[in-house]
Amino acid sequence: MRRTYCNLSDLPKPMYSLDAPPYVSGFSCLALDSSLMLLYARAQDSTIQIYDVGTSKKMPVSEMPAPSVPKLISFHIKIKLSPDGRHLVAGSSNGTLNLWNTKTRQPLIEPSEDPQFEELTGVDWIQNQKQETLVRTPTVVPLYPIS
Incomplete structure (x- = not known):
């Protein structure tokens, strides 16, 4: 891929671009739902800003709120949708795990003010009979059941 871009005389032009709200300085991670919409x-x-990519709207159509405890607002390193699309999980730089319901757009859990880990560097889902999320920290990989 890099070799291809080195041979181009002009940078590739995007087919479409989305705008961020004025109060957002940028994005760190993206996740597309199973409908690709x-x-x-x-x-x-x-x-979490939510865009409807099936329309020509350039601005977000909805938003999932940040944690309600101001000192827990941190840099979310990774986000991941559950296989059924009902939940979105985020690992953060301050060691908190954030989980939202994608239908109501509200947090399912409020993060603890005393995080268990220094940093959550990645998140993923395990699809089995009960929904579980896998979290990656620098030293441990804990498994959390989601009911």
Whole structure:
């Protein structure tokens, strides 16, 4: 891929671009739902901006709120949708795990003020009879059941 871009005389032009709200300085992670219509973008202000990529709307159509405890607002490193699309999980730089319901757009859990880990560097889902999320820290890989 890199070799291809080195041979181009002009940079590739995007077919389409989305705009961030004025209060958002950028995005760190993206997740697309299974219908390929909703794009979840983890914003630098700890919110999740939701875009409807099936329309020509350039601005988000909805937003998932940041944690309600101000000191827990942090840099979300990774976000991941559950296989059934009902939940979105985010690992953060301050060691908190954030989980939202994608239908109500509200948090399912409020993060603890005393995080268990220094940093959550990645998140993923395990699809089995009960929904579980897998979290990656620098030293441990804990498994959390989601009911």
